[in-house]
Amino acid sequence: MLGNFHVRTDLALEARESFEEDDVKIRGVRVETREDEEKEIRTTLVKIETENGARTMGKPVGTYITMEAPNMSGQDEDYHREISEELAYHLKKMIGEREQSVLVVGLGNRDVTPDALGPRVVSNIEITRHMIREYGRAALEGKRANEVSSLVPGVMAQTGMETLEIIKGVVEETRPDVVLVIDALAARNTRRLSRTIQISDTGINPGSGVGNHRNGINKEALGVPVISIGVPTVVDAAxxxxxxxxxxxxxxxxxxxxxxxxxxxxxxxxxxxxxxxxxxxxxxxxTMYVTPKDIDETVKRISFTISEGINIALGGMA
Structure with missing residues (x-):
């Protein structure tokens, strides 16, 4: 049945769950789950290790980490700080410990709230590339001297250009070591809306969860590693x-x-x-997609949580 029906979700965890319901074992896909009861964060690692697993899952070979935090849409600042620290932990493992140049890209439409996560995250990132280039690494006063730059490319309806074209031009000019992209995702389960963060080392296909397939933003297209962070903000009516x-x-x-x-x-x-x-x-x-009624406040709050996690991982905050 899955062969002729595409599950509308950007989450690798949900794609894997589709097969679990049918009691189907997938060769080349490894799943590990860790539950932190104290922090109330459930972390699931889905590692697609073979091309067979990639074809079956409909996702590229790579690592997909899903953090489920049931109270992430709430206002508890201490809880959000714990989520930021957990996010930073996984990002450090993917990016590496050595100092390098990182381009942070906020995908999406700033004028459409459910799609504004990426631009809002970027607006709170601590940018350091210009400071290091102007004053040297000593300007960061002992912090990790990652060169951090950012970009908000907008969407095709605003620019007339593919998002990949814009990012590729900037990458060719500035030559970062890593590209970190943030985007709003689509889920197939309402309980994961605004309560889940997915981190992946395979890049991203903007709009794929809602059927708007754009060119993939990945290592093959850009020539440098691409790490993606996403939060589901919409679910389809079906x-x-x-x-x-x-x-x-x-x-x-x-x-x-x-x-x-x-x-x-x-x-x-x-x-x-x-x-x-x-x-x-x-x-x-x-073709209708639904988002929670409090999405304005939720996206604002979660964008701070993600930006803080990125700043911690890149050395911008202690």
Whole structure:
């Protein structure tokens, strides 16, 4: 069934879960989970090690780290600090400990709140490249002397250019050692909205989760390693209908009020149910994406959390 149906999600963890529901084992894909009960952060490593695993998962070979923090959309500053430190830990492992030049790119449309995560993160990054070039590494007063620069390329509707074209031009001119891209993602599970951070060393395909496929921003395209950070801020309408239908069937069947209500639906897995829903929904609803009503405050808060994690990882903050 998965062969002719694309699960609309940017999260490798959710792509893997689609197969777990069917009890399918994927060769070449390794999954490890760590639960930090004190910090209330669940971390899942999905490592795609072979081309077979990549074809099955529909994602490139590489490492995908998913941090799930159920209270990330809340206002607890201490909790957000812990998330920032956990993010910094994983970024340091991917970027490396040696001092290097890092270009931080904020993808998305600043004028559309669910898509504004990348630009807002970049606005809070501590930029150091110009200081080091002007005054030398001593200007950072003993901090790690990573040369940090930033870019907000906008979207094609604003610039008339592919995002990759803009980034590639800047990379060729400034020659960073690493490109770090931040983008808003799409999820297939409502409980992961604004509560999940994915870090990957495979780059990113802007808009792929919502069906707007743009050229991939990755090492093959830019010639330097690309690390991506993303937070799901939208979910499609079919997913919401599917979740609601599944809960309704389970509730009615378990209560015994309407025996056998699920009928044939009970024999379908989650992905098959979602495909049936997409076929039933009108073309208009089938392309609709939904975001939480408090997304303005949520994106503002999470953007600070991510920028703080990046600043810690790159040595800009203690």
């Amino acid at each position: 997913t919401i209908v599917g979740d609601t239908m599944e809960e309704m069937v389970e509730t009615l069947d378990s209560s015994g009020k309407v025996r056998g209500f699920g009928g044939a639906l009970g024999t379908l897995n989650r992905v098959e149910k979602q495909q049936m829903i997409r076929e039933l929904l009108s073309p208009h609803l089938n």
